[in-house]
Amino acid sequence: MFQSRIAYAVCMGLAAVIATYWIRRRQRSMNLDTMQRIGILVGGLVGATVGAKLPFLLAGTFAGGNPLDLWFSDGKTVLWGLAGGYLGVEFAKWTFYVRVSTGDSFVIPIAIAIAIGRIGCLLYGCCYGIATNQQWGMRFPTADDGGLLLRHPAQLYEFAFHIAFACAAYYGIRQQKAMRHWMLLYLIAYASFRFISESWRPELRLAGGLTFYQWSSVGIGIGFSALLLWRLRVEKMTIRLNNDPESKFGI
Numbered sequence: 001m002f003q004s005r006i007a008y009a010v011c012m013g014l015a016a017v018i019a020t021y022w023i024r025r026r027q028r029s030m031n032l033d034t035m036q037r038i039g040i041l042v043g044g045l046v047g048a049t050v051g052a053k054l055p056f057l058l059a060g061t062f063a064g065g066n067p068l069d070l071w072f073s074d075g076k077t078v079l080w081g082l083a084g085g086y087l088g089v090e091f092a093k094w095t096f097y098v099r100v101s102t103g104d105s106f107v108i109p110i111a112i113a114i115a116i117g118r119i120g121c122l123l124y125g126c127c128y129g130i131a132t133n134q135q136w137g138m139r140f141p142t143a144d145d146g147g148l149l150l151r152h153p154a155q156l157y158e159f160a161f162h163i164a165f166a167c168a169a170y171y172g173i174r175q176q177k178a179m180r181h182w183m184l185l186y187l188i189a190y191a192s193f194r195f196i197s198e199s200w201r202p203e204l205r206l207a208g209g210l211t212f213y214q215w216s217s218v219g220i221g222i223g224f225s226a227l228l229l230w231r232l233r234v235e236k237m238t239i240r241l242n243n244d245p246e247s248k249f250g251i
Contacts, residue, residue: 004123011120015113022109027102036096043092044085044106051084052076055212074126078114078158079194079213082187083220085110103183104173111166111186115159122155129154129200152200161193180235184228191221 020041027037053070055077060070089102121127125142129152137150169182178185195217203211210218 008120008124011116011123015116015120018116019109019113022112023106026105026109030100030102030105032098032100036098039092039096040089040098040102043088043090043095045088047088047091048081048085051087052078052081054084055080055216077213077216078117079191079216079220082110082114082190083224086183086187086224101180104169104180107169107182107186108166108173111162111169115162115166118155118159118162122153122159127155127158127201128152129157130202132200154197154201157197157200158193161190161197165189181228181231184224184231187224188221188228191217191224195221 023041024037027040032040053076056073056075057067057070060073061067086103089106092098093102118127125140128138128140128143131137131145131149132152133150134152136153138153139147139149140151141147143149143151165186169186172178173182195214198211198214198217201211201213203213205211206215208215
């Protein structure tokens, strides 16, 4: 079951195909030309790829590794990948003069794609949790103990989170709730979840007893929460001005 690189690659490929197809389908109704659509997809892909590899690249290079070898080695982080993908899309929108909100078209496909990717992690035997005596613990031959200990199936916990958020976003969008903000809500929610989930992952503890990903979660969560609050404030001011008859006459 474990350490199947083929199964891992199949899951990752399936996730990419599903996300790309679904995103394109959800963006058909948007007033975007072909170059804008391609630019947004490429921006998101490049941003996510660079973001996912950046922590490993920087840490490995600092330790004396070859950057090129590190780039093609195993090791990616979903947390930084999501943040990088968001920034990549925003940069592409700025470059191609896209003024419509696209986040809601991304959030459900991305959440489902990441959930599928976590199944790939489970089949490959990476990203497992710490030892546990819970009944749902699983043995991972890829772990340092060779599979002797039951461990938290952290991959399945993440799978459940992303599927749950995809369902919540689907319901919210259908009900016209929190429109244009679902991608930011997803980033904030995942940063919060990842901060908590690090307690059952065997990661090195750094300053303050927190792991690298917990510190990353704090920074990403605060940064995107500030951005969401700013956007809500701008949105509220815009609505107020549009509903103020005096403002229409410049009074």
